[in-house]
Amino acid sequence: MNLKKLASELKEFEGVSRKKEIKSVVESLRYDDSEYYFDIISDFGDDAAIIGIDEEKAILLAADGIWGNLLEKDPYWAGYCAVLVNANDIAAMGGAPIGMTNIISINDEEVGKEVLRGIKDGVEKFGIPMIGGHTHPDAKCNVLDVSITGIVKKDSVLRSDTAEIGDKVVFAYDLDGKIHEKFDLNWDTTTMKPKKLVRDQLKALEIIGEKKLATACKDISNPGALGTLGMLLEVSKKGAIVDINKIPMNKEVPLNQWLKIYPGCAFVFTAKEENIEKLKEVLKFVNITAEVCGEVIEERKLIVKKDEEEEILFDFNKEYICGC
Amino acid sequence: MNLKKLASELKEFEGVSRKKEIKSVVESLRYDDSEYYFDIISDFGDDAAIIGIDEEKAILLAADGIWGNLLEKDPYWAGYCAVLVNANDIAAMGGAPIGMTNIISINDEEVGKEVLRGIKDGVEKFGIPMIGGHTHPDAKCNVLDVSITGIVKKDSVLRSDTAEIGDKVVFAYDLDGKIHEKFDLNWDTTTMKPKKLVRDQLKALEIIGEKKLATACKDISNPGALGTLGMLLEVSKKGAIVDINKIPMNKEVPLNQWLKIYPGCAFVFTAKEENIEKLKEVLKFVNITAEVCGEVIEERKLIVKKDEEEEILFDFNKEYICGC
Numbered sequence: 001m002n003l004k005k006l007a008s009e010l011k012e013f014e015g016v017s018r019k020k021e022i023k024s025v026v027e028s029l030r031y032d033d034s035e036y037y038f039d040i041i042s043d044f045g046d047d048a049a050i051i052g053i054d055e056e057k058a059i060l061l062a063a064d065g066i067w068g069n070l071l072e073k074d075p076y077w078a079g080y081c082a083v084l085v086n087a088n089d090i091a092a093m094g095g096a097p098i099g100m101t102n103i104i105s106i107n108d109e110e111v112g113k114e115v116l117r118g119i120k121d122g123v124e125k126f127g128i129p130m131i132g133g134h135t136h137p138d139a140k141c142n143v144l145d146v147s148i149t150g151i152v153k154k155d156s157v158l159r160s161d162t163a164e165i166g167d168k169v170v171f172a173y174d175l176d177g178k179i180h181e182k183f184d185l186n187w188d189t190t191t192m193k194p195k196k197l198v199r200d201q202l203k204a205l206e207i208i209g210e211k212k213l214a215t216a217c218k219d220i221s222n223p224g225a226l227g228t229l230g231m232l233l234e235v236s237k238k239g240a241i242v243d244i245n246k247i248p249m250n251k252e253v254p255l256n257q258w259l260k261i262y263p264g265c266a267f268v269f270t271a272k273e274e275n276i277e278k279l280k281e282v283l284k285f286v287n288i289t290a291e292v293c294g295e296v297i298e299e300r301k302l303i304v305k306k307d308e309e310e311e312i313l314f315d316f317n318k319e320y321i322c323g324c
Numbered sequence: 325m326n327l328k329k330l331a332s333e334l335k336e337f338e339g340v341s342r343k344k345e346i347k348s349v350v351e352s353l354r355y356d357d358s359e360y361y362f363d364i365i366s367d368f369g370d371d372a373a374i375i376g377i378d379e380e381k382a383i384l385l386a387a388d389g390i391w392g393n394l395l396e397k398d399p400y401w402a403g404y405c406a407v408l409v410n411a412n413d414i415a416a417m418g419g420a421p422i423g424m425t426n427i428i429s430i431n432d433e434e435v436g437k438e439v440l441r442g443i444k445d446g447v448e449k450f451g452i453p454m455i456g457g458h459t460h461p462d463a464k465c466n467v468l469d470v471s472i473t474g475i476v477k478k479d480s481v482l483r484s485d486t487a488e489i490g491d492k493v494v495f496a497y498d499l500d501g502k503i504h505e506k507f508d509l510n511w512d513t514t515t516m517k518p519k520k521l522v523r524d525q526l527k528a529l530e531i532i533g534e535k536k537l538a539t540a541c542k543d544i545s546n547p548g549a550l551g552t553l554g555m556l557l558e559v560s561k562k563g564a565i566v567d568i569n570k571i572p573m574n575k576e577v578p579l580n581q582w583l584k585i586y587p588g589c590a591f592v593f594t595a596k597e598e599n600i601e602k603l604k605e606v607l608k609f610v611n612i613t614a615e616v617c618g619e620v621i622e623e624r625k626l627i628v629k630k631d632e633e634e635e636i637l638f639d640f641n642k643e644y645i646c647g648c
Contacts, residue, residue, distance in 0.1 A: 018459075018460075025428065025440060025457070025459055028440040028441070028443070028444050029440070029443065029444060029447065029453075029454045031447065031453040031454070031455070033448075033451050033453070035451050035523070036451060036453065037420065038422055038423075040423070040453060040455060043453065043455035043456060044455065044456060044457075048456065049423060049425070049455035049456040051422050051423055051455065053381075053422065053475060057377075059383065059422055059423075059473060059475075061422075061423055061424075061425050061455060061456050061471075061473055062425065062456055063425035063426070063427050063456060063457045063458050063469075063471055064427070064458050065427040065429060065458045065460050065469075068429075068460070068463055068464050096361065098362055098375050098377065098383055098385075099362075099364070099373060099375055099383075099385055100385075101373070101385050101386065101387035101471050102387070103387050103388070103389040103427075103469040103471075104349065105389060105392075105467055105469075116349060116352040116353070117352070119352070119353065120352050120353060123353065123355065124357075127357050127359050127360060129353075129355040129357070129360065129364060129367065130353045130355070131355070131364060131367035131368065131373035131375070131385060132367060132368060132372065132373040132385050132386055132387060133349070133368075133387045134387050134388050134389045134469070135342075135349055136342075136389050136392070139392055139465075139467070140392050140464075140465040141463075141464040141465040141467075143429055143463070143465075143467045143469075145387075145389075145427040145429075145458070145467075145469040147385075147387055147425050147427075147471035149383060149385055149473045151377060151383075199359070
């Protein structure tokens with residue numbers, strides 16, 4: 001496939017372009033209050049916000065809304081994914097989940113029941129309680145929003161704005177899965193696996209955080225592999241060169257689809273050369289295939305290579321993904 | 325006004341009846357997982373869920389969605405209230421707020437801007453950062469959901485399921501305010517006050533919790549004064565007799581409206597006789613008028629009295645408000 005065409009497709013796809021809306025929200029909500037007692041270590045721009053609550057620990061806060069079209073087409077899957085995405089947001093910070101709250105706005109009782117069934121199965125799979133929330137039984141349209149709170153030791157947190165020049169870029173995927181029958185951009189890796197493995201996959205990130213095996217991390221989500229890496233580089237104020245051929249992939253899925261896929265369990269890391277072996281080992285132990293695919297550079301561009309071709313996917317001097 | 329008619333009106337009004345939807349959600353999401361590391365002290369049924377994270381402290385989680393009609397009619401006020409309601413949920417537990425996340429689903433850019441403006445003013449007034457969230461720029465309808473995380477010492481938490489027989493029922497309102505020009509069931513007490521007083525009003529609840537001046541507490545919200553007391557009694561598995569004439573009220577507002585009002589700062593407490601004076605004093609110091617209005621009884625009914633009349637407002641042996 002022509003790399004120029006692929007790059008264009010990846011840049012324009014909805015999973016990336018809708019992130020632009022974050023910028024105006026972040027700018028509106030800049031916080032600066034001398035009476036605030038806690039320590040905001042990081043707010044918008046990462047998979048979860050980090051707030052120090054004492055000498056040792058920080059609370060992690062994240063929230064996700066499930067796209068309307070997902071909820072309409074498969075409310076069960078929307079409910080299940082609401083848990084999955086939040087679980088991954090906390091894991092991507094190296095944290096342990098405490099609990100979730102949900103807000104379900106339903107204008108269709110059957111949809112509501114299916115959403116709850118999906119949430120219930122998600123709660124059972126991931127082992128994170130849904131312990132509060134709010135219900136709108138009279139909404140104009142169906143909306144599902146979920147928030148999660150987690151906890152992490154301050155010295156073990158995995159951030160996404162801490163990539164350093166010379167770090168290796170590592171993509172890591174659970175390659176055992178299947179395309180969801182209704183959503184060709186969902187790579188389901190969890191519904192068929194025992195809950196112990198699914199939970200261990202996320203606990204592996206806590207180990208990576210504690211042992212400082214990565215300098216930065218994000219879970220791969222809506223923007224796909226390279227869009228997610230782009231967001232990490234954007235907030236780190238760095239660039240990278242990535243060889244697309246090295247990204248772990250399931251060979252049955254076309255390349256352009258794979259790179260846009262929202263996987264059930266996948267992460268992008270930056271890491272020091274000396275930690276790569278251990279990082280790969282920890283992930284392999286929980287069935288996640290990790291490969292070095294590139295390197296972090298000073299120049300603030302995400303450059304992708306494939307065979308003999310090279311393209312600039314994002315130039316952060318001229319454009320932004322989320323603007324954080 | 326005829327008490328029978330008033331009771332009927334209070335029972336049927338939307339602020340109370342929509343709480344019924346909570347029951348099915350709670351039943352679906354019962355949690356029982358031996359691997360869960362933390363300590364769920366309380367989940368659904370209170371203003372916030374309480375999860376113990378160590379010997380001394382517990383995290384509080386709450387979430388609220390802003391009613392569609394509020395958002396449509398006045399998006400600025402919806403944004404502001406999103407902060408207000410969450411701040412009160414944490415205060416009602418005797419907790420201190422850590423931070424909020426929001427999910428804004430907007431299909432109208434102007435509405436989106438107004439919502440953000442309201443949130444920003446709410447953040448500035450209440451001193452609680454909005455530190456994360458999610459934006460849907462392409463939603464089918466406008467929805468605003470906000471979650472908050474707080475923290476509290478386990479021995480200072482104020483719960484709503486801990487009312488005891490013989491306790492006094494105390495209603496407490498900031499009576500200095502005005503009906504919102506667009507919403508006749510909103511009693512605005514905060515927009516015209518300095519942020520120091522507004523914040524001190526909520527901090528007063530932390531003092532009430534620490535000094536154990538109340539046995540139970542809820543902030544008065546959508547279901548109004550008696551609907552909120554009803555929810556407290558329902559989860560406490562108790563009843564009460566209340567003299568409506570003793571409820572603090574602003575005399576310019578008709579009684580049936582006042583009792584359905586969602587106030588900017590108001591709480592219902594149950595408390596031991598010996599703590600009443602101190603409780604009233606702490607609240608008076610921050611401009612909240614508190615009065616003893618009744619007593620907690622064993623019989624699981626909320627009985628309301630006015631002059632010579634008496635009515636059963638809720639009979640929890642036969643019906644439920646939220647079913648938690």
